[in-house]
Amino acid sequence: MKQAPDLKKLEELLHSSQIVAGGFLGTDTRPLPEIIDTDAATLRALGMTTAELAARMERVTTLARAGQGMPVQIAPDLDALVEESRGLLVCPWPSPERFAKTTTTLTQRSTGATARWSTLSVHLIRAHGFFQGHGSPYRIEPPTLVALLTTLPAMPTTPTYLCQVCGYVYDPAKGDANAAIAPGTAFEALPDDWRCPMCGAPKRMFKKRA
Amino acid sequence: MLSFLATVGIVSAIAAALAGVLVFAERFISNYGDCTVDINAGTRTFTVKGGKALLGTLVEQKLFVPSACGGRGTCGYCKIKIPEGAGPLLPTEAPFLSAAERAANVRLACQVKVRNDIKIEVPSELLSVREFTCTVERIRPLTHDIREFRFRLLDPAEISFIAGQYVQLLAPVYPKSSEEVYRAYSIASDPRDKKAIELIVRLVPGGICTTYCFEYLKEGDPVKFNGPYGEFRMADTTAPMIMIAGGSGMAPIKCILQHMQNIGSTRAACYFFGANQVGELFEQDWMKQCEQILPHFTFVPVVARPETAWHGETGLVTQAVARAYTDLSSHEAYLCGSPGMIDACIGVLTELGMPQQKIYYDKFA
Numbered sequence A: 001m002k003q004a005p006d007l008k009k010l011e012e013l014l015h016s017s018q019i020v021a022g023g024f025l026g027t028d029t030r031p032l033p034e035i036i037d038t039d040a041a042t043l044r045a046l047g048m049t050t051a052e053l054a055a056r057m058e059r060v061t062t063l064a065r066a067g068q069g070m071p072v073q074i075a076p077d078l079d080a081l082v083e084e085s086r087g088l089l090v091c092p093w094p095s096p097e098r099f100a101k102t103t104t105t106l107t108q109r110s111t112g113a114t115a116r117w118s119t120l121s122v123h124l125i126r127a128h129g130f131f132q133g134h135g136s137p138y139r140i141e142p143p144t145l146v147a148l149l150t151t152l153p154a155m156p157t158t159p160t161y162l163c164q165v166c167g168y169v170y171d172p173a174k175g176d177a178n179a180a181i182a183p184g185t186a187f188e189a190l191p192d193d194w195r196c197p198m199c200g201a202p203k204r205m206f207k208k209r210a
Numbered sequence B: 001m002l003s004f005l006a007t008v009g010i011v012s013a014i015a016a017a018l019a020g021v022l023v024f025a026e027r028f029i030s031n032y033g034d035c036t037v038d039i040n041a042g043t044r045t046f047t048v049k050g051g052k053a054l055l056g057t058l059v060e061q062k063l064f065v066p067s068a069c070g071g072r073g074t075c076g077y078c079k080i081k082i083p084e085g086a087g088p089l090l091p092t093e094a095p096f097l098s099a100a101e102r103a104a105n106v107r108l109a110c111q112v113k114v115r116n117d118i119k120i121e122v123p124s125e126l127l128s129v130r131e132f133t134c135t136v137e138r139i140r141p142l143t144h145d146i147r148e149f150r151f152r153l154l155d156p157a158e159i160s161f162i163a164g165q166y167v168q169l170l171a172p173v174y175p176k177s178s179e180e181v182y183r184a185y186s187i188a189s190d191p192r193d194k195k196a197i198e199l200i201v202r203l204v205p206g207g208i209c210t211t212y213c214f215e216y217l218k219e220g221d222p223v224k225f226n227g228p229y230g231e232f233r234m235a236d237t238t239a240p241m242i243m244i245a246g247g248s249g250m251a252p253i254k255c256i257l258q259h260m261q262n263i264g265s266t267r268a269a270c271y272f273f274g275a276n277q278v279g280e281l282f283e284q285d286w287m288k289q290c291e292q293i294l295p296h297f298t299f300v301p302v303v304a305r306p307e308t309a310w311h312g313e314t315g316l317v318t319q320a321v322a323r324a325y326t327d328l329s330s331h332e333a334y335l336c337g338s339p340g341m342i343d344a345c346i347g348v349l350t351e352l353g354m355p356q357q358k359i360y361y362d363k364f365a
Helices: A007-015 A032-045 A050-065 A119-128 A142-150 B002-029 B054-060 B099-103 B124-128 B208-215 B247-263 B284-293 B317-324 B339-351
Strands: A072-075 A078-090 A098-108 A114-118 A161-163 A206-208 B034-039 B044-049 B079-084 B106-108 B118-121 B130-141 B146-155 B166-171 B181-186 B196-202 B222-229 B241-245 B269-275 B297-303 B332-336 B359-361
Touching (some): A032 A142, A050 A078, A050 A119, A078 B181, A078 B339, A098 A119, A098 A142, A098 B339, A114 A119, B034 B054, B146 B208, B166 B196, B166 B208, B181 B196, B181 B208, B181 B247, B196 B247, B241 B247, B241 B317, B241 B339, B247 B269, B247 B284, B247 B332, B297 B317
Parallel strands (some): B034 B118, B241 B269, B332 B359
Antiparallel strands (some): A072 A078, A078 A098, A161 A206, B079 B106, B079 B118, B130 B222, B146 B196, B166 B181
């Protein structure tokens, strides 16, 4: 575990409700290093890194944010919902960043398995290997998270385009069957009068996604 | 045995003497004398006896620099620019400040001690922020998770604010929270009603302040808030307006609409209110009445997935806006909602020709 300047002070802060109601440690009585090391060992056994996990969680959030508060089907078996509240949270370690109160809930349709995270909890996983204590409202068990995120489809190699009106994503690799657009058709190659298959918005309403 | 006791006695005496030296030093030697605090290049100055942290010094002068941890250096909220007199950067501040902030002389007010004359820069609105004590006059449910809170002011007895501004409400220590926290809420009430304010608050699951408001606050209870804050307000033009806000985001829009009624505005305005379901709509009667009072105001509720019979607009607000307009080059937009919704709206509005600088949104997060 990356050494915090004062472990005792950090543990007290994590137990308290100063940053979030209920704190980050739930009912867990284990010392912080033990919580972190145990989860790290589990993660190693699953062959995943915190960096890869965090990157996928952030991709889910980006995909689902276009739903403007409605659930989005981000893969055949995965639904995600992003809810946002106002205000910013700080990292208890600490760090200079501020974290938006954006909560993402990912659900697997076939099994009902679900995981929920916030921008802060993603940072805590990536920067500090901290999945939070047992009983904390935002703790996710690493095996659950890994299982859900391994079914996330790989990033498309050609950029996709987002309809800013309704959140529909045009993926050149898939094309648009309804409009007889073959898979592999670049967005630029779509006819000028092509419209969003979901909401009918014109081509200029689409934004390229990084 | 005797030499052991003698050793203990001597060590204790030395420790006591050292403690005495420290007390003496603190009382007589670390006296920093009078220090002048200069705010915003002389806009306001005051003189204090040095030695205390800047945050506490400013709060004593009724300058409410935001803080969420009571000055303990754990929240990072109290960042202010200190061009002169702050002394070297402390290790307790460093983790909260990015490289860009450090280059701009941003410091943590709770960690910097006033030891000499000091020059600071704060947002100008901070100089007119007051702390208000009031009492809960009425709590009105609007939906299953949104309530309107009306607070009657006690001291000061009146507030002056511009429609669109917000206040920082104090949630005290209560069984689910061990710290005082401040949370921002836009004022929803009529700016002409100076003796009270109304807030529209949505219960956030696990939210410290909203849980306090919903589960503990009762009519007659005392309440404190600081304000008013914020630059979100109606621009002084005659351009037609589009307003987009759902849920508790209605608060500053409702406030602006009341201001428009007060001044007899004839500006064209269309308010798109987005909700996921019909059950999330509220204040529809108030909006219909507003349509009667303001000659060119239209209220357009937009329900994403109606769960019951619904004859109005459906889908997302962005879809409703895209259906309604082809050219927004002469319009202004006022947005209040989640960052995701705001981003989507900005994308659509700019594509429809609205200049980016005519899109106003509530940024207090």
